[in-house]
Amino acid sequence: MTTLESPPSDNDSAFDEPVGKAGDKVFFGLSFGAAALILITLAAVAFFLFIQGLPTFTGDGTELDGDGSFFAYVGPLVFGTIYLSCIALLLATPVAIAVALYISHYAPRKVAQTLGYFIDLLAAIPSVVYGLWGITVLAPVISTSMFPWLRDNLGFIPVFGSDVAIAQSGRSTFTVGVVLAVMVLPIITAISREVFLQTPRLHEEASLALGATRWEVIRQAVIPYGRSGVISGAMLGLGRALGETMAVAIILSPARGYFWDVLTAQNSNSIASNIALQFPESSGLEVNRLIATGLVLFLLTFGVNAIARRVANAGFSGADG
Amino acid sequence: MSLTTSTLEPDLVPDDGGGRDPMTSGSLDGAPMWGIRLGSIALGLLGYVAFGSVNWALWAVIALATYMVATLLVSRVVESPRQATDRFAAAVMTSAFVVVLFPLFSVVWTVIDRGSNRFDWEFYTSSMRGVIGEGGGGYHAIVGTLIVTALTAAFAIPFGLFTAIYLVEYADGGRFAKAVTSLVDVMTGIPSIVAGLFAYALFVVLDDVPVLTALSTGVGHRSGLAGAVALTLLMTPVVVRTSEEMLRLVPNELREASYALGVPRWKTILKVVLPTAVSGILTGIVLAIARVIGETAPLLVTVGITADVNWNPFEGRMATLPVFAYNSYKFPTLPPEASIDRAWAAALTLVILVVILFSIARILSSILKPKGLK
Amino acid sequence: MNRPAVKHPNQSKVDTPVTESISALQATQTDSVVDPNAPVDMPNRIDVKDLDIYYGDFKAVENVSMTINPNSVTALIGPSGCGKSTFLRSLNRMHEVISGAYVDGSVIINGKDLYGPSVDPVAVRRKIGMVFQRPNPFPTMSIADNVLAGKKLNSKRLSKSDANDLVEKSLRGANLWDEVKDRLDKPGSGLSGGQQQRLCIARAIAVEPDVLLMDEPCSALDPISTLAIEELMLELKDAYNIVIVTHNMQQAARVSNRTGFFSIEGTGKPGKLIEMDATEKIFSNPSKQETQDYVTGRFG
Ligand SMILES: Nc1ncnc2c1ncn2[C@@H]1O[C@H](COP(=O)(O)OP(=O)(O)OP(=O)(O)O)[C@@H](O)[C@H]1O
Ligand SMILES: [Mg+2]
Numbered sequence: 001m002t003t004l005e006s007p008p009s010d011n012d013s014a015f016d017e018p019v020g021k022a023g024d025k026v027f028f029g030l031s032f033g034a035a036a037l038i039l040i041t042l043a044a045v046a047f048f049l050f051i052q053g054l055p056t057f058t059g060d061g062t063e064l065d066g067d068g069s070f071f072a073y074v075g076p077l078v079f080g081t082i083y084l085s086c087i088a089l090l091l092a093t094p095v096a097i098a099v100a101l102y103i104s105h106y107a108p109r110k111v112a113q114t115l116g117y118f119i120d121l122l123a124a125i126p127s128v129v130y131g132l133w134g135i136t137v138l139a140p141v142i143s144t145s146m147f148p149w150l151r152d153n154l155g156f157i158p159v160f161g162s163d164v165a166i167a168q169s170g171r172s173t174f175t176v177g178v179v180l181a182v183m184v185l186p187i188i189t190a191i192s193r194e195v196f197l198q199t200p201r202l203h204e205e206a207s208l209a210l211g212a213t214r215w216e217v218i219r220q221a222v223i224p225y226g227r228s229g230v231i232s233g234a235m236l237g238l239g240r241a242l243g244e245t246m247a248v249a250i251i252l253s254p255a256r257g258y259f260w261d262v263l264t265a266q267n268s269n270s271i272a273s274n275i276a277l278q279f280p281e282s283s284g285l286e287v288n289r290l291i292a293t294g295l296v297l298f299l300l301t302f303g304v305n306a307i308a309r310r311v312a313n314a315g316f317s318g319a320d321g
Numbered sequence: 322m323s324l325t326t327s328t329l330e331p332d333l334v335p336d337d338g339g340g341r342d343p344m345t346s347g348s349l350d351g352a353p354m355w356g357i358r359l360g361s362i363a364l365g366l367l368g369y370v371a372f373g374s375v376n377w378a379l380w381a382v383i384a385l386a387t388y389m390v391a392t393l394l395v396s397r398v399v400e401s402p403r404q405a406t407d408r409f410a411a412a413v414m415t416s417a418f419v420v421v422l423f424p425l426f427s428v429v430w431t432v433i434d435r436g437s438n439r440f441d442w443e444f445y446t447s448s449m450r451g452v453i454g455e456g457g458g459g460y461h462a463i464v465g466t467l468i469v470t471a472l473t474a475a476f477a478i479p480f481g482l483f484t485a486i487y488l489v490e491y492a493d494g495g496r497f498a499k500a501v502t503s504l505v506d507v508m509t510g511i512p513s514i515v516a517g518l519f520a521y522a523l524f525v526v527l528d529d530v531p532v533l534t535a536l537s538t539g540v541g542h543r544s545g546l547a548g549a550v551a552l553t554l555l556m557t558p559v560v561v562r563t564s565e566e567m568l569r570l571v572p573n574e575l576r577e578a579s580y581a582l583g584v585p586r587w588k589t590i591l592k593v594v595l596p597t598a599v600s601g602i603l604t605g606i607v608l609a610i611a612r613v614i615g616e617t618a619p620l621l622v623t624v625g626i627t628a629d630v631n632w633n634p635f636e637g638r639m640a641t642l643p644v645f646a647y648n649s650y651k652f653p654t655l656p657p658e659a660s661i662d663r664a665w666a667a668a669l670t671l672v673i674l675v676v677i678l679f680s681i682a683r684i685l686s687s688i689l690k691p692k693g694l695k
Numbered sequence: 696m697n698r699p700a701v702k703h704p705n706q707s708k709v710d711t712p713v714t715e716s717i718s719a720l721q722a723t724q725t726d727s728v729v730d731p732n733a734p735v736d737m738p739n740r741i742d743v744k745d746l747d748i749y750y751g752d753f754k755a756v757e758n759v760s761m762t763i764n765p766n767s768v769t770a771l772i773g774p775s776g777c778g779k780s781t782f783l784r785s786l787n788r789m790h791e792v793i794s795g796a797y798v799d800g801s802v803i804i805n806g807k808d809l810y811g812p813s814v815d816p817v818a819v820r821r822k823i824g825m826v827f828q829r830p831n832p833f834p835t836m837s838i839a840d841n842v843l844a845g846k847k848l849n850s851k852r853l854s855k856s857d858a859n860d861l862v863e864k865s866l867r868g869a870n871l872w873d874e875v876k877d878r879l880d881k882p883g884s885g886l887s888g889g890q891q892q893r894l895c896i897a898r899a900i901a902v903e904p905d906v907l908l909m910d911e912p913c914s915a916l917d918p919i920s921t922l923a924i925e926e927l928m929l930e931l932k933d934a935y936n937i938v939i940v941t942h943n944m945q946q947a948a949r950v951s952n953r954t955g956f957f958s959i960e961g962t963g964k965p966g967k968l969i970e971m972d973a974t975e976k977i978f979s980n981p982s983k984q985e986t987q988d989y990v991t992g993r994f995g
């Protein structure tokens with residue numbers, strides 16, 4: 001064993017030699033710098049949008065169409081953004097919850113894994129593809145098969161029954177709502193599935209041991225546990241729908257103003273879609289105005305995401321107990 | 322319940338000769354349930370007889386409604402009300418799942434079907450330079466997409482990875498780290514078009530700074546670089562999130578083992594922590610690339626579109642696949658079919674790229690996973 | 696019990712001189728009584744003086760002074776939570792890796808205070824190695840690379856043959872060579888728990904430290920692996936200064952030359968070194984009633 005003995009003489013001053021100090025400094029500097037750059041970047045986003053949006057208010061309004069009032073311009077867009085997103089959410093959330101439950105509690109494990117992968121893949125399909133599909137496949141189908149039926153049978157609901165003719169092309173709020181629903185569905189499903197799978201097995205087994213059926217287990221153990229997760233998933237989906245641009249820009253036939261009817265060819269546009277449509281042809285103050293609407297959209301999604309996070313945090317700390 | 326019967330050995334299940342046995346209450350399992358399902362689908366076909374044409378929507382609605390109602394009623398009669406509710410719930414979930422499959426498969430099928438019209442050699446080898454009408458292709462857009470995405474990855478991967486390293490390896494839960502964490506959350510929620518506007522606004526200002534005119538992005542403030550900046554804003558938070566998650570999964574014992582060998586911290590991170598987490602981090606990065614490769618809106622406002630190949634990301638407009646798809650559809654040249662076919666071919670190419678990236682992620686995560694970590 | 700020559704460590708610390716020569720002399724005096732087999736010149740002797748160890752505001756260990764002899768095994772025993780691991784980790788400055796953790800006092804080896812102002816903790820850890828309770832081989836590395844990790848990560852250039860020699864020497868030193876020599880390029884995590892722990896020991900001795908700290912190295916192992924590691928400790932003590940934390944009294948009795956007993960008055964209170972003496976004495980005839988109670992199983 002003596003071979004292992006190290007010569008004692010070279011110990012003497014070894015502790016004072018700094019080891020890898022320079023490397024540590026550089027590495028820490030890079031990491032800290034990157035983290036600091038996050039702060040700087042966000043400050044820059046707010047700053048540049050602000051200074052480029054500002055001329056809308058200070059500049060000569062006669063250069064712009066309409067009465068030049070920014071709020072008159074952005075109002076219908078905000079309405080359109082929220083209206084479209086809410087329709088999407090209303091359609092997507094119940095289905096997403098059911099699909100998530102199907103994947104987490106009904107489908108066989110192997111199948112569930114494949115489905116989970118497939119759902120993730122669908123969330124990554126570019127929105128321009130959904131837009132093309134919506135206008136080419138969905139719009140003609142539902143404008144001929146569903147729109148008349150909705151007007152004739154559900155006309156008592158104001159948004160379906162209107163004097164204005166239904167859009168033959170299908171390029172209406174309802175169609176866009178459905179496409180957006182298809183787009184946010186994978187997101188809500190993925191998050192809901194995750195929280196449903198996290199339900200403590202103990203709760204579920206306790207329920208099963210009492211002789212509960214599968215549905216009773218879901219109602220008693222899974223849904224209460226996952227509620228806040230589902231809500232925050234839905235809010236994230238909402239955030240995504242609010243900012244969705246291309247599908248709306250491709251499908252919707254927009255008009256200026258507030259329109260509640262969902263089946264007609266006159267629809268309130270969304271902020272994002274309006275920017276995409278107007279930006280390439282804009283110049284001068286028009287560009288500044290579009291940037292200002294972008295800032296409004298940023299604040300809108302920021303608010304929604306903040307609420308989503310609050311719900312998620314409140315829910316999880318409560319569910320732990 | 323199916324759970325009871327399926328876990329029992331077949332010969333242990335008492336054969337009750339048709340009588341109702343509480344231990345084998347799943348008397349609708351197997352053939353009867355399939356009967357209901359197939360019957361519902363068949364009933365949906367009757368719509369064909371009534372209307373004389375195939376109305377797919379109607380078929381689906383009738384079939385699914387029948388399936389749910391029939392399940393509820395039959396189970397109520399044959400089994401018990403509680404069982405019936407259970408089966409009804411299962412039928413609702415299954416139906417929801419089937420309903421969702423329709424649009425999703427339709428999207429995939431449509432892209433393949435329409436995209437294949439121009440899934441040819443010419444599309445992948447020629448640009449739109451001098452092309453009017455038929456022919457032409459998306460070569461210039463593919464080049465643009467690859468350049469912009471590569472630039473984005475070059476910015477966002479170190480940016481996101483080092484931020485994650487800071488948060489996991491260095492931060493002490495102080496105020497700065499908390500601020501960074503919540504701002505990463507804010508960044509995750511930035512709408513893509515807003516990211517585009519930011520990059521545009523940034524370059525408008527930068528182009529006016531005299532010192533930076535060398536970097537000038539040229540006409541109309543459009544450049545591949547501006548697009549990459551916009552996409553970096555979208556990709557970075559995704560990289561931070563996934564890397565952070567993966568780094569936190571590395572057991573602290575490994576770091577301590579390394580420190581105890583007298584390895585400095587940075588080497589421990591570089592040689593022990595990162596290799597242990599590499600499979601998850603790379604998977605996350607590849608998925609993040611898949612997310613941004615199809616972004617259209619930010620590129621529409623920052624990079625624009627051209628007909629020719631532009632290899633220089635620092636100057637002038639560039640074509641990218643998503644914007645090319647959008648533009649070819651929205652502003653078709655005559656004859657419009659040729660333009661629209663090109664749009665679908667570009668869309669198909671994008672989807673193929675996304676699928677390839679997903680497959681890479683899958684393979685990476687299985688081959689790089691350290692054998693010892695479960 | 697009343698032998699006047701026996702000095703309690705708490706007393707000896709008072710007159711531990713600063714200069715090395717006197718310190719060595721003193722050590723010889725003190726230890727020649729306590730451990731007659733200890734060598735006369737004492738490189739790598741560790742003198743702990745008035746050490747307080749903190750986790751943020753919480754004082755986990757209070758006022759420990761002790762001498763740890765080279766070329767011997769020192770065991771630390773005591774009830775759970777009394778600060779044995781904390782103390783052990785403060786001996787190679789692993790304690791401060793935890794955020795907010797710090798110590799007050801000094802740990803002197805070869806005349807140098809580990810907590811002196813110009814001391815680099817990373818360099819300290821190269822001289823004072825550590826083996827942990829749970830085997831923790833690097834999952835991304837092969838068995839050979841695990842052994843070489845310390846050298847390689849410290850960017851020591853090793854020729855192929857030197858590397859092979861070091862792997863063999865260290866694995867032989869850890870009594871693992873025969874079991875793994877045919878699969879050196881296989882992942883280290885594919886070994887059994889006991890083998891993994893011996894791999895971790897090989898990894899620790901490959902950087903040629905002077906001191907080896909082991910925190911309950913056998914608690915996750917079966918009796919046979921435990922025996923293998925105990926035998927290994929007895930061999931290694933010829934070359935190293937070994938400090939081991941253990942809950943297993945028999946183990947302490949079997950392998951150690953000297954034993955220190957830590958205890959704690961209650962939760963939230965700091966742990967203290969109650970007494971430290973030759974192992975036979977601690978287990979047969981300790982000076983403190985508390986120690987007697989603990990080693991005979993009448994604790995708490
Ligand atoms: N990372 C930490 N942060 C804060 N307090 C800690 C930390 N680790 C240990 N402690 C506290 O320090 C005290 C001593 O802990 P330590 O792990 O040293 O005990 P121990 O004697 O090794 O116990 P065991 O025999 O169970 O391993 C305990 O009160 C413990 O709660
Ligand atoms: Mg311990």
